[in-house]
Amino acid sequence: ETGVTQSPTHLIKTRGQQVTLRCSSQSGHNTVSWYQQALGQGPQFIFQYYREEENGRGNFPPRFSGLQFPNYSSELNVNALELDDSALYLCASSLWGASYEQYFGPGTRLTVT
Amino acid sequence: AQSVSQHNHHVILSEAASLELGCNYSYGGTVNLFWYVQYPGQHLQLLLKYFSGDPLVKGIKGFEAEFIKSKFSFNLRKPSVQWSDTAEYFCAVNAGNNRKLIWGLGTSLAVNP
Numbered sequence: 447e448t449g450v451t452q453s454p455t456h457l458i459k460t461r462g463q464q465v466t467l468r469c470s471s472q473s474g475h476n477t478v479s480w481y482q483q484a485l486g487q488g489p490q491f492i493f494q495y496y497r498e499e500e501n502g503r504g505n506f507p508p509r510f511s512g513l514q515f516p517n518y519s520s521e522l523n524v525n526a527l528e529l530d531d532s533a534l535y536l537c538a539s540s541l542w543g544a545s546y547e548q549y550f551g552p553g554t555r556l557t558v559t
Numbered sequence: 560a561q562s563v564s565q566h567n568h569h570v571i572l573s574e575a576a577s578l579e580l581g582c583n584y585s586y587g588g589t590v591n592l593f594w595y596v597q598y599p600g601q602h603l604q605l606l607l608k609y610f611s612g613d614p615l616v617k618g619i620k621g622f623e624a625e626f627i628k629s630k631f632s633f634n635l636r637k638p639s640v641q642w643s644d645t646a647e648y649f650c651a652v653n654a655g656n657n658r659k660l661i662w663g664l665g666t667s668l669a670v671n672p
Contacts, residue, residue, distance in 0.1 A: 450602075479659075479660075486664070486665075487664055487665075488563075488649055488651075488662030488663050488664050488665050489603075489649075489660075489662045490662070491659035491660060491661070494659070502659055504659055536602075536603065538603075546591045546593070546608070546610075546653045546660070547605065547608065548605075548660070549605070550595075550602045550603040550604070551602060552601075552602040553602065
């Protein structure tokens with residue numbers, strides 16, 4: 447069984463730039479959720495994807511967008527980066543219908559300067 | 560708004576001491592409750608979960624949690640901690656039909672050998 451993988455591990459970007467983060471879900475899982483975890487905070491839900499469509503969104507602006515592909519992998523895109531976007535971005539995969547049992551990847555550490 | 564409170568931000572214990580980490584949530588309806596753990600350098604892992612039935616839930620590594628509906632609480636316990644339990648512990652709640660998990664700020668546990 448292959449676990450959730452994310453790339454890249456670390457990323458440094460400049461304010462105003464755009465970034466794409468990638469996630470491969472665990473084998474057999476068809477649902478992907480994205481979270482932002484700022485330092486010293488719990489994860490904050492960004493959105494969830496199922497059947498290549500967004501299914502639920504947290505309090506994040508439209509410049510946070512995503513995609514899910516037929517193989518269930520997913521991308522998180524952030525446009526017009528701001529300093530406050532610096533955080534650990536977590537991807538979690540699950541089975542639709544058991545979406546609450548989520549399995550997390552190691553995360554991508556994004557630093558915006 | 561739904562929220563999760565973890566009362567202890569930093570806990571330091573000696574090996575063999577008993578552990579109880581508090582978690583309270585704000586939501587009056589049906590909830591699914593989780594404790595996740597993040598060991599140093601590793602990604603988030605599910606420790607235990609409550610969906611329904613017996614309010615005393617047993618998880619991995621000797622951890623258990625008790626759901627007390629009248630107190631909106633889901634406290635995590637372990638009778639005797641080990642040095643290897645040093646980690647960050649997060650309580651998370653899924654409320655109603657909302658597909659997102661709402662997380663507490665986390666509790667950092669350090670166990671001294």
